[in-house]
Amino acid sequence: MSTQVAAGHGLSPAGAFPTLEREGLVYLDSAATSQTPLPVLDAMDDYYRGHRASVHRGVYALAEEATELYEGAREKAAAFVNWGVEETIFTRNASEATNLVAYTWARTNLVPGDRILVTTMEHHSNLVPWQLACEMTGASMAAVPVLDDGTLDLDVLDAELATGTVKLVAVAHVSNVLGTINPITDIVARAHAAGAIVLVDGTQAVPQIPVDASATGADFYVWTAHKAYGPTGIGILHGRRELLEAMPPFLGGGHMISTVSLESSTWAELPGKFEAGTGPIAEAIGMGAALTFLDDLGGMAAVRAHEREVTAYALEQLARLPQLTLHGPLDAAARGGLVSFHLDCAHPHDVAEILGRQGVCVRAGHHCAQPLMKRLCISASTRASFGVHNTTQDVDRLVAGLGRVLELFGD
Template sequence: MTNRPFDVDTIRRDFPSLDQHIHSKPLVYLDSAATSQKPRAVIESISQYYSGANANVHRGSHSLTASATNRFEAARQTVADFLNAPVEGIVWTRGATEALNLIAQTYARQKLQPGDEIIVTEMEHHANIVPWQIVAEQTGANVVKWPINPQTCQLELAELDNLLTSRTRMLCIAHISNVTGTRNPVEAVIEKAHMAGAIVVVDGAQAVVHENVDVTSMNADFYVFSGHKLFAPAGIGVLYGRPSLLKTMPPWHGGGKMVEKVSFSGTQYAESPAKFEAGTPNVAGAIALGEAIHWLANIDHKGAEAHIAALQNQLLEGIQNIEDLRIVGLQHGASIVAFIIDGVHHSDIATLLDQQGIAVRSGHHCAHPLMDALSINGCVRISIALYNTEGDISRCVAAIQKACDLL
């Protein structure tokens, strides 16, 4: 970890993508909850791999493949250290979505019986809802909704005591909401679920970039995240699984690497995590994710989060008097501000902001059940990252006001 104080100007110089114009306006990128921009070190790690180290891993005996394998597995160790997890619990996936589907189709499909229950919170991304609906249809299990409090956009822990039953087998929860930035008390949830005999799946896609995640102290069963929200490229993700659970799970995809011996009389599978990594993996993506974690380790984490919180406060102060603007599920100190403007469609606001060079997200944010709970059909979401500046926020506030004046 670094002892250097956080400096946003230094940070921004690491991100070449921020130095561009959209509609002849300097880009203000405020959509990092969808995907983060990438630092130069990550971009260069991809280029370096393909220009001078391209080879398949765990195959062959030549020097390039040995080097690629070493770097690929070193990246796995980097992720394990990042999560304070045993390295044998780290499985490479294409992203959080694939990781959740892997759990559903390996662990859940073999364990669930008719009448079993899967608790899923109302604030989940579709990636942490639909796989459980699919496996429920396949097994006869039931998906049980854990409602939010629509006034606070938070879960009521007391309600969980009523939902946990002798039939509860799994509980699926976001560490941090991708719509409101709500930070769920996953530690307490895991403890309650374990007391009821259930295992917990945590979607950490929004959390790993904002806090130090320790899956060991959290006592997590499964924890997933995507690289592209953590300054790494798209197409790489991580499934952490408790090794004792991974050992009992059948493979999902079949092919090379995930086997010890194949014959027409039967196949012997490799031990996990290799058992879940059939075929040629995203070697460059894994190396780049490791590089992103190393890059992040050199950032003053507390300083970065204080900077983000200060920018959120600046944004809230700037928009508080805009007529008919309503904030959705405000969470102070978060990186997200979601809002609607009465009588104006959210996509119209986002389009007008884009014309002024401001990149934000509008829509349902892959969270239809949360939109239904809040009685809205969508919203505008501003998501702040460590590379944003006070100037970015000032321009965003002015752009929102201008959009409202036009509409």
């Protein structure tokens, strides 16, 4: 198949992304961070120019407006993935959201002999916090391996769960390297049947596929705005109310308290309990605008359909290069909007640099997934990831750029 997606700006309106107006630029690194569309810049600018005040405490109009915008963004984020508003907590990024759970839930619930089950395809931000939690509690970790086709070995998941020692499963919804869309609802059901709770890292899923976090059954669902067309500096933790209420606070300070004496304090209701200090006000407002921007493109079903076409085209074109090994599922239906690959003749950093000189921006390295690199027997890979602005012509530019790499490094 070779469906051609319209030239120019993909699914997004012409001129939506100021950065992409740069002559000759092909941005294929949305999985690292997405570009920022005008409505997001405008919304943040509007806050700073027209409604700048602290939130929650003020009783004057500016503060009320700022609070309305900030809490409106929380409502938007919660609705976007179908989660409760009060159980939607703002953090600094996805890593901090996972650390919040590791430092609070894990520290108070795990004992020696308990295990945390991760997978070999996790981003370091869904591995290292659990290693730290294990150091603190005496619990240990195990990992579900990745099969040769880039999917998880669910037999090992079942075998690990059957030991009865797994208290938490931490798993990516969509892999940032393989693109694999994991069967999250199934994994959660199996974990729950074995008495384990589940944290889902939805960082790559939320910007790429329709997500109903409640329907997955996950106990915690984590994502980040800067990969979903929002600004840097804000991540999101959705948690199950009973768990959040039972967890101790993560960071102490203003806003997260109900009462404070010199001796002790009591905690604010959710979500404030986990939001110490002044929140990411402009960032939340920008994130809300980003989600509205995605809705206005036709919603995540339209985004997914668009990126799936571009990804299918990329898989088809890249498969024609005999020197290139593709990682992850070969079927676009089974993966998100990114492709990682390896060229025997050139190091990924050289590939990315030569592509960069031709205006094609891709990511090279271990992608914060060193255990997965080890599993793939490589030290690094090249990754092209797609966003709403990309087209099949962008893939053609990638393939042409790789042609130049092969001229320089190939036999």
